[in-house]
Amino acid sequence: MSSATPVNPVEIARIALKRLSERGLPPTPENYAQFYNAIVTIKAPESKTATEMQLAWQVLYKLDDAAHDMGEVTEGLLSNLSGSTAVMQDSLGSLQAVREAHASQSVPPEETHATLEDLLNVVISTTHNVHSTVTTSHSDLQTIRDSIRHIEEDLAFNRKVLEQDALTGALNRQGLDHLLMREVKRAQRNDARLTAVIIDLDEFKAINDRFTHLVGDQVLVHMANLTKAVLRESDILVRYGGEEFLILLVDTDSKGAAYVIDRLRLVTGRTPYMHHAQRIEVRFSAGIAQLRNDENGRAMVLRADEALYRAKNSGRGKTEMAD
Numbered sequence: 001m002s003s004a005t006p007v008n009p010v011e012i013a014r015i016a017l018k019r020l021s022e023r024g025l026p027p028t029p030e031n032y033a034q035f036y037n038a039i040v041t042i043k044a045p046e047s048k049t050a051t052e053m054q055l056a057w058q059v060l061y062k063l064d065d066a067a068h069d070m071g072e073v074t075e076g077l078l079s080n081l082s083g084s085t086a087v088m089q090d091s092l093g094s095l096q097a098v099r100e101a102h103a104s105q106s107v108p109p110e111e112t113h114a115t116l117e118d119l120l121n122v123v124i125s126t127t128h129n130v131h132s133t134v135t136t137s138h139s140d141l142q143t144i145r146d147s148i149r150h151i152e153e154d155l156a157f158n159r160k161v162l163e164q165d166a167l168t169g170a171l172n173r174q175g176l177d178h179l180l181m182r183e184v185k186r187a188q189r190n191d192a193r194l195t196a197v198i199i200d201l202d203e204f205k206a207i208n209d210r211f212t213h214l215v216g217d218q219v220l221v222h223m224a225n226l227t228k229a230v231l232r233e234s235d236i237l238v239r240y241g242g243e244e245f246l247i248l249l250v251d252t253d254s255k256g257a258a259y260v261i262d263r264l265r266l267v268t269g270r271t272p273y274m275h276h277a278q279r280i281e282v283r284f285s286a287g288i289a290q291l292r293n294d295e296n297g298r299a300m301v302l303r304a305d306e307a308l309y310r311a312k313n314s315g316r317g318k319t320e321m322a323d
């Protein structure tokens, strides 16, 4: 596994100086800056920077503000409407009394007329009040709706940041949890096929040891890019571990998956990573498992992992199918 991002600048500087002395390089400002920047960009698959976490929190705060505003608007609207309802009810009661008095001729017509006029004024002003409250609330609600739309966009962006492996751009394991459930449900609903493949780079430690961890990182990026190029757009690539990738092949059975992996093997064989003028060959082992009717996504991934284990033990550079 790669080391977590050292967020403390002093710690980064210490590591940069150590790496320089390991390589016998003089600590010139250029050398130092190059190593410092390279270390800053190293990230563990699951680690997130303080800034990324802060972004996520900001969205939560905005959401909290919008919910608070919505609560205030709704409360204002309800209290105003209930006040107006009480006034209307009073007016209707008085109207009934005036009608009865008029029918029994117990009140002179001029008095009835004056009372009716008063009541009408009350009803008009209450209706006017209700109308202006509804108009204001309508515009407040529109503002809140716009805020919520922005929050939705922020959430989608944050989700992407939180579920993406910063080094390779593949999904991280958090992202896998979410998508695996979705794809398994979709496959079961549509009676479709779904296959998981786990690939693990062979002898990767030797690449790190020989060319440094930073070059190892670039080899991982290279591998992720080659894999993305071989996959269909609907397929899903996940950084499953340090030097392990998981691929979810949608609408594909294990035979189709084996074909895709053969193609990937061909492509990686023909496209070594070039470090200056040196070729770094990338080889991998793979385990394949197709979703069964009676299992969930995790069980499928576990079977792919077991198949990978067999591929590793049978000499590496091979693909094994799960039982």
Ligand SMILES: Nc1nc2c(ncn2[C@@H]2O[C@H](COP(=O)(O)OP(=O)(O)OP(=O)(O)O)[C@@H](O)[C@H]2O)c(=O)[nH]1
Pocket: 001, 002, 003, 043, 044, 200, 201, 202, 203, 204, 205, 206, 208, 212, 213, 214, 215, 216, 217, 220, 241, 242, 243, 312, 316
């Ligand atoms: N550069 C780099 N190396 C990593 C990263 N994550 C894990 N590794 C390295 O991957 C290597 C994995 O070593 P091993 O588990 O022994 O596997 P291997 O050397 O690939 O050998 P086999 O899998 O048995 O073929 C270790 O040296 C880890 O430090 C990473 O993010 N970047």
